[in-house]
Amino acid sequence: MPEDINKKFKTLQKTVKQYHPKADFDLLKLAFDFALEAHKGSKRMSGEDYVYHPLATAQTLAEMKMSLPIVIAGLLHDVPEDTNFTLDDIKKNFGNDIASLVNGVTKLGTIKYRGIERYIENLRKMFLAIAKDLRVILIKFADRLHNLKTLYALPRNKQIRIASEVLEIYAPIANRLGMYEMKGQLEAEAFKYLYPKEYNWLKQLIEEQSKRKEKYLNKVIAFLKKQLQEENVDFIEVKGRIKQLYSLYKKLLRHDKDINRVYDFIAIRIIVKDIADCYSVLGIIHKIMKPLKGRIKDYISQPKPNGYSSLHTTVFTPDGEIIEVQIRTEEMEEEAEYGIAAHWYYDEKGSFKKHRQTKWIDELTEWQKELSANQKFLEKLKIDVFQDRIFVFTPNGDVIDLPAGATPVDFAYSVHTDVGNQCVGVLINNQIATLDKKLKSGDVVQVLTDKNRKFPNADWLKFVKTSIAKNKIKSSLSKRTLIDKFLKK
Numbered sequence: 226m227p228e229d230i231n232k233k234f235k236t237l238q239k240t241v242k243q244y245h246p247k248a249d250f251d252l253l254k255l256a257f258d259f260a261l262e263a264h265k266g267s268k269r270m271s272g273e274d275y276v277y278h279p280l281a282t283a284q285t286l287a288e289m290k291m292s293l294p295i296v297i298a299g300l301l302h303d304v305p306e307d308t309n310f311t312l313d314d315i316k317k318n319f320g321n322d323i324a325s326l327v328n329g330v331t332k333l334g335t336i337k338y339r340g341i342e343r344y345i346e347n348l349r350k351m352f353l354a355i356a357k358d359l360r361v362i363l364i365k366f367a368d369r370l371h372n373l374k375t376l377y378a379l380p381r382n383k384q385i386r387i388a389s390e391v392l393e394i395y396a397p398i399a400n401r402l403g404m405y406e407m408k409g410q411l412e413a414e415a416f417k418y419l420y421p422k423e424y425n426w427l428k429q430l431i432e433e434q435s436k437r438k439e440k441y442l443n444k445v446i447a448f449l450k451k452q453l454q455e456e457n458v459d460f461i462e463v464k465g466r467i468k469q470l471y472s473l474y475k476k477l478l479r480h481d482k483d484i485n486r487v488y489d490f491i492a493i494r495i496i497v498k499d500i501a502d503c504y505s506v507l508g509i510i511h512k513i514m515k516p517l518k519g520r521i522k523d524y525i526s527q528p529k530p531n532g533y534s535s536l537h538t539t540v541f542t543p544d545g546e547i548i549e550v551q552i553r554t555e556e557m558e559e560e561a562e563y564g565i566a567a568h569w570y571y572d573e574k575g576s577f578k579k580h581r582q583t584k585w586i587d588e589l590t591e592w593q594k595e596l597s598a599n600q601k602f603l604e605k606l607k608i609d610v611f612q613d614r615i616f617v618f619t620p621n622g623d624v625i626d627l628p629a630g631a632t633p634v635d636f637a638y639s640v641h642t643d644v645g646n647q648c649v650g651v652l653i654n655n656q657i658a659t660l661d662k663k664l665k666s667g668d669v670v671q672v673l674t675d676k677n678r679k680f681p682n683a684d685w686l687k688f689v690k691t692s693i694a695k696n697k698i699k700s701s702l703s704k705r706t707l708i709d710k711f712l713k714k
């Protein structure tokens with residue numbers, strides 16, 4: 226056995242030890258030996274011994290601080306499919322829980338992207354797998370991430386298929402589960418294979434820009450730290466962060482590829498102790514730096530549907546540069562990175578960490594209960610599970626989930642407030658439709674907007690379904706009333 230394999234396993238042990246010192250390390254070693262034996266003699270397309278792949282998968286999961294059964298299932302995830310050992314062997318050695326995780330990953334392996342017509346079916350399978358055991362998805366993400374990293378060894382057609390699956394299926398689901406870090410990594414790797422030219426262009430652009438901005442950023446960070454200290458506000462960290470590669474690319478496409486128009490390309494992130502401090506910091510920043518209109522976002526009082534919370538503001542620095550500042554607590558930072566995965570996260574003391582659940586997760590947990598009460602039912606289960614939710618698509622394939630009965634106006638507001646306010650018409654599956662038309666799962670919805678339109682139509686309140694649309698329409702209309710009153714005087 227190459228020495229290197231042992232070294233990788235040592236690293237894995239060390240990583241687990243850091244967040245979970247009381248883990249059953251004998252069981253972890255057993256899993257490693259088992260995987261080593263099972264995959265003995267087989268190679269990856271890259272020419273490496275196969276076992277590097279499950280090791281890398283487990284390492285990713287350990288870096289996400291996942292509980293031991295998840296890490297072990299990561300080590301064993303390809304055993305039943307690719308070796309002479311069976312799921313029963315895993316059950317005998319590692320118990321039912323780990324065996325069922327491995328089984329779930331094996332089953333998910335059959336999901337393949339075959340273009341838009343199979344898209345819904347794939348998504349459905351994926352969601353069902355989530356509803357059955359969310360941990361399976363986490364393992365599948367780690368598995369896919371390593372497959373992407375070794376994609377260079379595969380023929381071009383396979384590269385394209387695997388990378389498309391990631392952009393069309395995995396990344397939207399990671400996003401839905403609030404796993405931004407995972408989503409960003411998956412997208413960046415897939416992007417590289419699907420759009421190699423654009424990827425290289427962007428890589429270079431980022432390098433040039435960060436070099437140019439680094440010094441300036443450090444100056445602003447030092448300035449901010451000093452101001453916060455003077456105001457006696459405790460902070461844990463003030464740092465710079467670069468926008469995720471693929472989201473940056475998509476944003477650039479909307480701004481004529483002009484990086485100077487993407488204000489959150491580099492943002493400053495301030496981590497503080499509690500929510501009260503978040504707002505104090507925001508106040509101090511606005512006192513010393515003028516905020517840009519319409520760019521203050523309070524995701525603490527109104528978190529995104531996937532649970533994302535943070536305060537965002539874009540400000541003019543004293544010398545006139547524009548920069549985005551994000552303010553959040555440590556817990557919000559953790560959740561933004563790991564999302565749903567934070568539920569299987571161990572803190573340093575090795576105790577299970579309780580995190581606030583998003584509504585979406587509550588729903589899934591409910592389904593999960595219903596499903597496990599009747600396993601047979603699961604076989605026959607169709608999209609009905611999601612009967613009170615529909616999944617519709619933006620023209621570039623992003624999935625938006627809405628309550629059943631939602632209309633194009635609900636869709637518009639869930640994409641962006643401005644899209645809602647400026648909405649004048651809609652194409653559903655390329656056909657003109659009315660704004661009160663009830664959407665169906667699988668519809669591709671394209672909202673037509675008029676940039677000059679400032680306010681929504683009050684009649685929309687009669688048919689919109691989501692509270693997000695209702696609230697935004699009402700608040701925009703009240704602004705108009707206020708302006709009208711003011712102009713009359």
Ligand code: MN
Nearest residue numbers: 278302303368
């Ligand atoms: Mn695998």
